[in-house]
Amino acid sequence: MNHDLTKGPILKSILSFTLPLLIGNIMQQAYNLVDTYVVGKALGSTALAAVGSSYSLMTFIISIITGLCMGSSALVSIYFGKQEFDTLRKRMSTSFLFIGITSILLEIFCLSNTQFLLQLLHTPAEVLIEMKTYLGIIFYGILFLFFFNYFAYMSRARGNSITPLFFLSISTLVNIVCDFLFVFTFQMGIAGAAYATILAQFLSALGMSIYYIYKEKFFPLIITWEGTKEIFSNSLGASVQQSIMNFGILMIQSLVNTFGASVMAAFAIGVKIDTLAYMPVQEFGNAFSTFVGQNYGAKQYNRIQEGIKKAIQMIVGFSLLSSLLIFTCSSSLISIFTSDMEVIRIGSEYLRIEGSFYIGIGILFFFYGYYRAIKKPMMSIVLTIFSLGTRVLLSYWLAPKLGYSIIWFAIVLGWLIADLYGYFYFRKHPLT
Numbered sequence: 001m002n003h004d005l006t007k008g009p010i011l012k013s014i015l016s017f018t019l020p021l022l023i024g025n026i027m028q029q030a031y032n033l034v035d036t037y038v039v040g041k042a043l044g045s046t047a048l049a050a051v052g053s054s055y056s057l058m059t060f061i062i063s064i065i066t067g068l069c070m071g072s073s074a075l076v077s078i079y080f081g082k083q084e085f086d087t088l089r090k091r092m093s094t095s096f097l098f099i100g101i102t103s104i105l106l107e108i109f110c111l112s113n114t115q116f117l118l119q120l121l122h123t124p125a126e127v128l129i130e131m132k133t134y135l136g137i138i139f140y141g142i143l144f145l146f147f148f149n150y151f152a153y154m155s156r157a158r159g160n161s162i163t164p165l166f167f168l169s170i171s172t173l174v175n176i177v178c179d180f181l182f183v184f185t186f187q188m189g190i191a192g193a194a195y196a197t198i199l200a201q202f203l204s205a206l207g208m209s210i211y212y213i214y215k216e217k218f219f220p221l222i223i224t225w226e227g228t229k230e231i232f233s234n235s236l237g238a239s240v241q242q243s244i245m246n247f248g249i250l251m252i253q254s255l256v257n258t259f260g261a262s263v264m265a266a267f268a269i270g271v272k273i274d275t276l277a278y279m280p281v282q283e284f285g286n287a288f289s290t291f292v293g294q295n296y297g298a299k300q301y302n303r304i305q306e307g308i309k310k311a312i313q314m315i316v317g318f319s320l321l322s323s324l325l326i327f328t329c330s331s332s333l334i335s336i337f338t339s340d341m342e343v344i345r346i347g348s349e350y351l352r353i354e355g356s357f358y359i360g361i362g363i364l365f366f367f368y369g370y371y372r373a374i375k376k377p378m379m380s381i382v383l384t385i386f387s388l389g390t391r392v393l394l395s396y397w398l399a400p401k402l403g404y405s406i407i408w409f410a411i412v413l414g415w416l417i418a419d420l421y422g423y424f425y426f427r428k429h430p431l432t
Contacts, residue, residue, distance in 0.1 A: 005159060005291045006081055006298045011310045018287035020161035025283050027165070027172040029276045033337075035193050036272055038179045040265075040337045047190050048338065049261045050130035052268020053121060056253035058138060060246040061110060062145055067242030068099045069149045071235035073157035074372045077290050080158050081297025092154060094231045103146035110139040121250070122257045127264070130190045137194035144198070147205035151212040156290060167207035175200035237377025241368070241384050248388030252407060255395055259404045266346035269337045274355055277326050280318045281362035284311070289369030296374050301431055311366060319362035326355035346404075353408040360415030367422040374431065379422075387418035 005013050032055065040048040072095035079088040110117070114135055123131055152164035175196050182192030256267045288311045295304050326333070334347035364387060371379040391407075391414035398406040 005294045006300055006303070010291075010303065010307045011314070014284070014287050014291050014307065014311065015314075017156075017159065017161055017290065018284050020165040021156065021283040021287055022280055024161070024165040024168045025279050026276070027168050029272065029279065030172050030176070032272055033276070034176045034179050035197065036269060036337050038183050039190065039193055040269075042183050043190060045265045045338065045340050045343060046127055046261055047130050048268060049124075049264035050127040050134060050190060051193065052264055052271070053123065053127065053253055053257060054131055054134050054138065055268065055272070056250055057117060057121065057135065060243070060250045061106065061142065062149075063242040063246035064106060064239055065099065065103055065142070065146050066149050066153075067239030068095070068102065068235045069153040070242065070372060071238030071377060072099065072150075072231055073153035074238065074289065074293050074375070075230060075234050076154055076157035077293030077373065078297035078375070081294035091231060094228050095235060096150060098228075098231060098235065099150055100146060103143055107139060107142040110142065111136075114139065120254070122254050124257060124261065124264075126261060134190050134194045137191060137198060141198045141201040144201040144205040147209045148201065151208045155212065156286075157293070159290070159294070161287075163211060164208060167204045167211070170207065171200040171204035174203055234375060234377055237381060238372055241372075241377060241380040244381065244384045245388060248384075248392050251392050252395060252411070255399060255407065256404065262340065262342045263346055263404050265338065265340070266334070266343045266350060269334055269343070270347045270350040270354075273333050273351060274326065274358075277322045277355065278319070278358045278361055278365075280322065281315050281358070282365050284314055284318065285362075285365030285369040288366065289373045292370055292373035304431060308370070312363075315362040315366055316359060319359035323356050323358045326351050326358075330355065349405065350408050353405070354411055357412040357415060360412060360419055363419045364415055364422070367419075367426070370426075379425065383418045383422050386421050387414040390414035390417050 005017065007013075035051060036048065039051050072091065075091050075095075076088055079085070079091065114132055117135070118128060118131055148164075148167070152168075155161070155163050178196035178199055179193055182188045182196050186192060188195065253267070257264055288307065291307055292304055295301075295307070330348040330351035331344060333351065334344045338344065338347075364383065367383055368380045371377065371383075391410040394410035394413065395407045398410070
């Protein structure tokens with residue numbers, strides 16, 4: 001089921017690889033949206049605010065793991081392109097142990113410091129108890145997330161995006177059923193939504209791990225010093241980029257929390273909707289990264305240049321279409337998750353401002369994928385600092401004086417400034 005992206009029609013190859021990634025991410029977002037819907041309808045705005053803030057925190061924590069997996073998978077795609085399978089297995093072994101140990105330490109830290117993390121988020125008193133309950137359960141799933149994401153990224157690096165989709169689809173269906181069952185039928189409250197998520201994560205991790213160990217004959221036993229240095233360099237770079245990006249989002253969440261439960265709830269819904277809206281360009285960027293990595297390993301630079309042109313065209317088209325749909329339907333989309341008119345008003349404003357500029361984040365995903373694939377993770381870090389530094393500084397400086405709406409404009413401005421820097425760097429340093 002591995003797909004060699006160094007051969008065949010370029011756009012068709014990238015799109016055929018993108019589709020399972022896109023469907024898989026839609027599945028993943030589906031159970032986040034179901035959590036939002038169930039909690040908002042069954043438990044009200046306060047519980048919805050609690051789940052929304054928890055989502056931002058968990059996204060930051062998960063980004064540490066997924067960043068490490070991304071960096072390692074970029075190396076795997078390069079060695080797959082080179083057809084150096086012995087080196088590929090060694091790099092996988094090293095990264096498995098490194099990321100696994102990191103995930104265990106991360107889970108221990110989060111479970112031991114839940115109260116401290118809530119204080120850092122400036123969590124309002126009215127949502128503190130529910131957030132603590134929800135996170136106290138969700139944190140147990142960190143190790144499950146490692147197993148699934150590690151083997152999923154390794155599969156995708158070798159051109160197999162179908163297998164992760166299969167196991168993710170099963171876990172999503174389980175999560176959706178259990179959400180309604182635990183919250184509505186068994187009336188387990190916010191804890192029910194958390195248990196549903198944990199169960200889904202466990203099943204996807206178990207299925208993906210068993211498949212890869214037995215089908216792909218993966219045994220993490222071969223460690224080399226040279227491989228360790230290479231894994232550390234690429235994986236840590238990608239993880240730092242992902243962590244900085246999501247830490248900035250977490251800081252924005254902390255600022256949003258100071259404006260009360262209505263703004264928190266609106267932001268929680270809006271973030272999940274626009275994550276779904278720009279998902280096509282995000283997954284296209286990830287697929288493009290694998291395409292570049294394999295062709296970079298095979299030294300097919302002309303193929304990469306042709307792929308760049310086609311990727312930009314697709315990203316611009318997807319972004320403009322998503323912006324049109326979100327701007328037009330913002331109020332209707334927010335009202336799916338809540339009947340609170342104040343939350344609908346704030347959430348609709350957020351979507352109309354940020355959603356009009358999805359092209360900004362679309363181009364940014366292109367740059368992230370490109371530089372990760374050619375072993376320049378530091379460039380992705382620089383772009384992330386530009387993007388998030390702008391939004392965080394402007395938001396914290398102006399929002400206390402001018403109101404929460406400034407936060408939405410700052411997010412857009414951060415995207416555009418990072419894109420400009422990425423463009424000029426790209427033109428000055430062509431691939432050779």
